[in-house]
Amino acid sequence: RAAGDPAITQIQPWMQELGDGVDVAPYGQPSEHESHVIRRTVEWLTADPVSSINFTPLHELDGIITPNGLCFERHHGGAAHVDPAEHRLMINGLVDTQLVFTMEDLMRFPRENHVYFLECAANSGMEWRGAQLNGCQFTHGMIHNVMYTGVPLRLLLNEAGVKTEGKWILPEGADASGMTRSIPMEKALDDCLVAFKMNGEALRVEQGYPLRLVVPGWEGNMWIKWLRRIEVGDEPWHHREETSKYTDLFADGRARRFTWEMDAKSVITSPSPQAPITHGPGPLVIKGLAWSGRGTIPRVDVTIDGGKTWQQARMSGPSLDKSMHAFYLDINWDGRPLYLQSRAHDSTGYVQPTKEALREIRGVNSIYHNNGIQTWYVNEQGVAENVEVS
Ligand code: MTE
Ligand code: CO
Incomplete structure (x- = not known):
């Protein structure tokens, strides 16, 4: 900087008066100078904001944790506002005892903390035919990385008692889209979490408050938000999200299904x-x-x-x-x-x-x-x- 830089030589306004008191912002917000650090949409991408997507501003972030307010959103029927007091998680199907948990019930199970990325299978999907979107927020921003607190799904399934024929689960969301996906029992019993906290605080409405399924390493679509029910079955259900969507169409017209793991x-x-x-x-x-x-x-x-x-x-x-x-x-x-x-x-x-x-x-x-x-x-x-x- 040149000698005589006013940023050095002059007393700035914020040095001439007292700052804000402690309770001016009971829930803290970023500096007003960071107002450009926001999720963004690509307007032409979807017909309606209710079944749409916005993108994490990866270019503005450092380290590995995505702040809660910047986690991209993908809703198929809008973000549901669920009252936790009225929210239930049901486990039904091929189990010894069908169970219904309140949020309070879930809080009494042993919980774990894990940092996982969630990437939508469609991330970079607009780039298949060549370079298209101008910014990593848009080419790669369907991803967030969060520390989750939740109950291992294994503990809840064990509580219900999975029958020997129970080889698959079908988690279901309480939103208007009623999203469902078939997940093999092996994964459900391995590292899936029923999560209620993200980065230490309650899940955000956009991320499935009060409960979401965490399916580590697997495509984002399987991480059911506003989780209300888990059915246990003996085979996959072949619902919309694993047939018409989230399958990979090859050049010869055949489609590959069940590409769950996200490659490096x-x-x-x-x-x-x-x-x-x-x-x-x-x-x-x-x-x-x-x-x-x-x-x-x-x-x-x-x-x-x-x-x-x-x-x-x-x-x-x-x-x-x-x-x-x-x-x-x-x-x-x-x-x-x-x-x-x-x-x-x-x-x-x-x-x-x-x-x-x-x-x-x-x-x-x-x-x-x-x-x-x-x-x-x-x-x-x-x-x-x-x-x-x-
Ligand atoms: N769960 C429900 N209930 N409804 C949804 O629309 N969208 C899915 C998944 N879980 C969805 C859902 C998709 S396609 C993705 S990529 C992730 O949630 C997005 O999670 P996020 O909104 O926290 O980024
Ligand atoms: Co998705």
Whole structure:
């Protein structure tokens, strides 16, 4: 900064008067200078805001936790306002004893805390036929990463006593869409949670208050919000969300079903189209996020030349199973154009594929499960754009 910078030499208004008292904001809000850090929609994407989606502003965030007010929303029948006193969770079907729990009943079961990402299977779905949306909020923002507090589903199912023929569960939401999905019993008994807290406080209305199912590592659609009922059955139900939707249409016209696990994926969140370089050449922090539905992310590679040469990024923060991971690459930018990409390696040894490699197998009819490598072109002015390189 130049000598005589008024930010240094002049006494600022906020130094000349007393600040707010402690109770001005009984529930705290971000600084007024952060009002651009919000969820955003893509207007043409859906016909109606009630069955729609908005996106997490990944380019504005750091670390691995998504603040509750910024978690993207996906509702098929709007966000239901449920009174917890009138809310019940029923377990029925192939069980020894059909049970109905109040919220108070659920609070008496042992609970656990876990950080998990939730990614909608449609995340990056608009990019199958080529680069389309200009910003990682829109290309990758159907994801959030939250610490959940909840009761292991296993404990509730054990309480009801699953019959030997009980091989599947069908969780159901209390919203107008009455969302249901078939989930194999193995997963239900493994790591699923019936969650009532996110990042320490009650679930937000948008995220399924007062109860949501957490299905670690699996596609977001299965994480039933406003959870009211779990039916136990001997086979999958083949409902709308696992036949007409959330199946992967291949080039030959056949569709693949039950692609539950989210494959390893990563994205550079800054620089990116909504987060251009404004400071010119010199030290540049490249930051990004990576995740895998199959485990952790021990390594992310970053290229600044469109894949000709790769450098290993610096992982930062906790490495938790089925959680987002933060990575950085600190470079000295020479001011020349950049073709930025990141490539995640997960703990199973799987490496994130290029979009070309994905299209070779999947064709371009798909909507869901696009985990291909993202490219940002950054010009000499630092302006970034969504592109593809071959
Ligand atoms: N559960 C109910 N009851 N109703 C819904 O519309 N949407 C699903 C899932 N669970 C949905 C639901 C979809 S498609 C996704 S991607 C996630 O919730 C989104 O969770 P979020 O709104 O917390 O981001
Ligand atoms: Co979804």
